Amino acid sequence: MNFTGxxxxxxxxxxxTADQEMVYIPGGTFRxxxxxxxxEEAPVHRVTVDGFxxxxxxxTNRQFRDFVNATGYVTLAELIPDAKDxxxxxxxxxxxxxxxxxxxxxxxxxxxxxxxxxxxxGANWRRPYGPHSNLRGIENHPVVHVAYRDVEAYAKWxxxxxxxxxxxxxxxxxxxxxxxxxxxxxxxxxxxxxANIWQGNFPCENLATDGFERTSPVTAFPANGxxxxxxxxxxxxxxxxxYSPMHEADAAKAxxxxxxxxxxLENASYDPRNPKIRIPRKVLKGGSHLCAPNYCRRxxxxxxxxxxxxxxxxxxxxxxxxxxxxxx
Numbered sequence: 001m002n003f004t005g006x007x008x009x010x011x012x013x014x015x016x017t018a019d020q021e022m023v024y025i026p027g028g029t030f031r032x033x034x035x036x037x038x039x040e041e042a043p044v045h046r047v048t049v050d051g052f053x054x055x056x057x058x059x060t061n062r063q064f065r066d067f068v069n070a071t072g073y074v075t076l077a078e079l080i081p082d083a084k085d086x087x088x089x090x091x092x093x094x095x096x097x098x099x100x101x102x103x104x105x106x107x108x109x110x111x112x113x114x115x116x117x118x119x120x121x122g123a124n125w126r127r128p129y130g131p132h133s134n135l136r137g138i139e140n141h142p143v144v145h146v147a148y149r150d151v152e153a154y155a156k157w158x159x160x161x162x163x164x165x166x167x168x169x170x171x172x173x174x175x176x177x178x179x180x181x182x183x184x185x186x187x188x189x190x191x192x193x194x195a196n197i198w199q200g201n202f203p204c205e206n207l208a209t210d211g212f213e214r215t216s217p218v219t220a221f222p223a224n225g226x227x228x229x230x231x232x233x234x235x236x237x238x239x240x241x242x243y244s245p246m247h248e249a250d251a252a253k254a255x256x257x258x259x260x261x262x263x264x265l266e267n268a269s270y271d272p273r274n275p276k277i278r279i280p281r282k283v284l285k286g287g288s289h290l291c292a293p294n295y296c297r298r299x300x301x302x303x304x305x306x307x308x309x310x311x312x313x314x315x316x317x318x319x320x321x322x323x324x325x326x327x328x
Contacts, residue, residue: 021055021056022053022054022055022056022322023053023055023056023227023228024051024053025052025053025054025170025171025226025228026051027048027049027051027052028048028049028170029046029047029048030046030047030169030170030173030177031044031178032044032045032046032047032166032169032170032302033045033247033302034300034302034303036180037298037300037302037303038298038303039245039246040245040246040304041247041302041303041304042246042247043247043249045247045249047166047170049164049166049167049170050323052163052321052322052323053321053323053324054163054167054171054228054319054320054321055160055319055320055321056223056228057142057218057219057228057229057230057319058142058143058230058234058317058318058319059142059143059151059154059317059318059319059320060139060141060143060218061125061135061138061139061140061141061142061143062139062140063143064125064143064146064154065135065139067153067154067157067158071153071157073150073157075125075145075146075147075150075312076147076149076150076310076312077096077097077098077123077124077145077146077147078096080094080095080096081094081095081096085277085310086277087277093119095121096122096124097120097121097122097123097124098119098123098124098145098313098314099117099118099119099123099311099312099313099314100117100118100120100123100128100129100130100313100314101116101203101214101314101315102116102117102118102120103116103203103204103206104203104204105204106204107201107204108203108204110202110294110295115203116203117313123145123314124145124312125143125144125146125150128144128145128215128314129314138215140217140218141215141216141217141218142215142230142234142235142317143317143318144215144235144312144313144314144315144316144317145312145313145314145316146238146312146317146318147309147310147312148238148282148307148309148310149309151238151318154318154320155320158320159322160320160321161320161321161322161323162240162318162320162321163239163240163319163320163321164239164240164241165239165240165241165283165285165304166241167239168231168237168239168285168286169285169301169302171226171228171231172224172228172231172232172285172286172301173224173225174224174225174226174228174231175224175225175226176224176225179301180300181194181232181301182194182195182231182232183224183225187293187299193209193211193221194222195210195221195230195232195233195234195287196210196212196215196216196221196233196234196288196289197232197233197288197289197291197292198290198291198292198295200292201292201294202290202292202294202295202296203290203295214314215234215235215315216234216289218230218234221233230286231286232286232287232299232300232301233287233288233289233291233299234286234288234289234317235286235288235289235315235317236284236285236286236287236288236305236307236315236317237284237285237286237316237317237318238284238307238316238317238318239282239284239285240282241282241283242269242280242281242282243281243282243283243304243306243307244269269281269282269306271306271308279308279310279311280308280309281307281308281309282306282307282309283304283305283306284304284306284307285303285304285305286298286299286301286303287299287300287303288315288316289315290315
């Protein structure tokens with residue numbers, strides 16, 4: 001099924017803050033999920049969403065800087081963690097910082113993500129690779145190292161909100177209901193790279209044949225059928241929904257158009273591997289520049305990932321939506 005009727009808008013929010021261009025996504029019913037890849041994507045089920053406006057690109061470093069300059073907001077990665085929230089944590093680790101991808105020099109056990117992630121003190125949205133880095137030259141790249149409370153704060157300031165998982169996936173598909181990717185059924189059609197993902201043997205060999213070793217400018221790759229950029233690859237994106245291990249069946253979704261992002265799943269969204277630290281998790285969508293065929297084939301609209309709401313990393317960003325009518 002191919003949905004049409006997307007519109008674009010560039011102007012001011014209700015609060016008068018400078019807004020990036022947005023695209024109107026017409027409502028419709030689509031097949032959400034996949035049964036061909038990871039168990040958390042199943043079952044495929046039909047979901048209906050109403051129309052909404054979505055940011056044409058992820059929020060950039062420049063846009064997030066405007067928000068911080070206007071409000072004085074301090075992100076979670078810039079604050080010292082409270083020891084009572086992390087029982088058993090080593091005192092020397094309770095410092096401000098964030099997770100930074102650090103490629104190993106040799107092949108490693110792909111079951112241990114600690115082989116390539118480093119909690120780097122001083123890493124945050126201003127200094128994405130650590131205390132000696134900065135934003136020069138990457139102002140138009142997606143902002144990273146933003147935790148869930150940070151993206152909610154930005155959305156509120158902008159007079160918007162975060163998309164539900166269903167809204168995000170519907171927009172990502174670009175009108176191609178049931179297609180493997182946001183642009184069709186081939187990962188690299190005709191040899192053209194359609195998204196910023198990993199080429200080579202993750203995590204130690206990055207061929208960067210798409211032109212980028214890390215994040216990329218938000219319009220570096222073609223837009224999808226709705227005219228929206230970077231829904232796949234570059235950075236994972238936060239959604240409003242609490243994470244659950246699998247999708248619900250069609251009948252259970254019938255009353256939710258769109259899905260209720262603040263339903264009863266909060267208590268079911270904790271990481272069972274960390275019973276002492278009960279940090280609820282939200283759904284991330286879209287994959288990132290670190291997704292690779294040999295490790296994380298989540299560069300697809302149906303892919304989803306659980307992210308603790310207190311966590312930030314060098315490959316996670318966001319975009320916003322609004323359901324308010326915008327004059328074109």
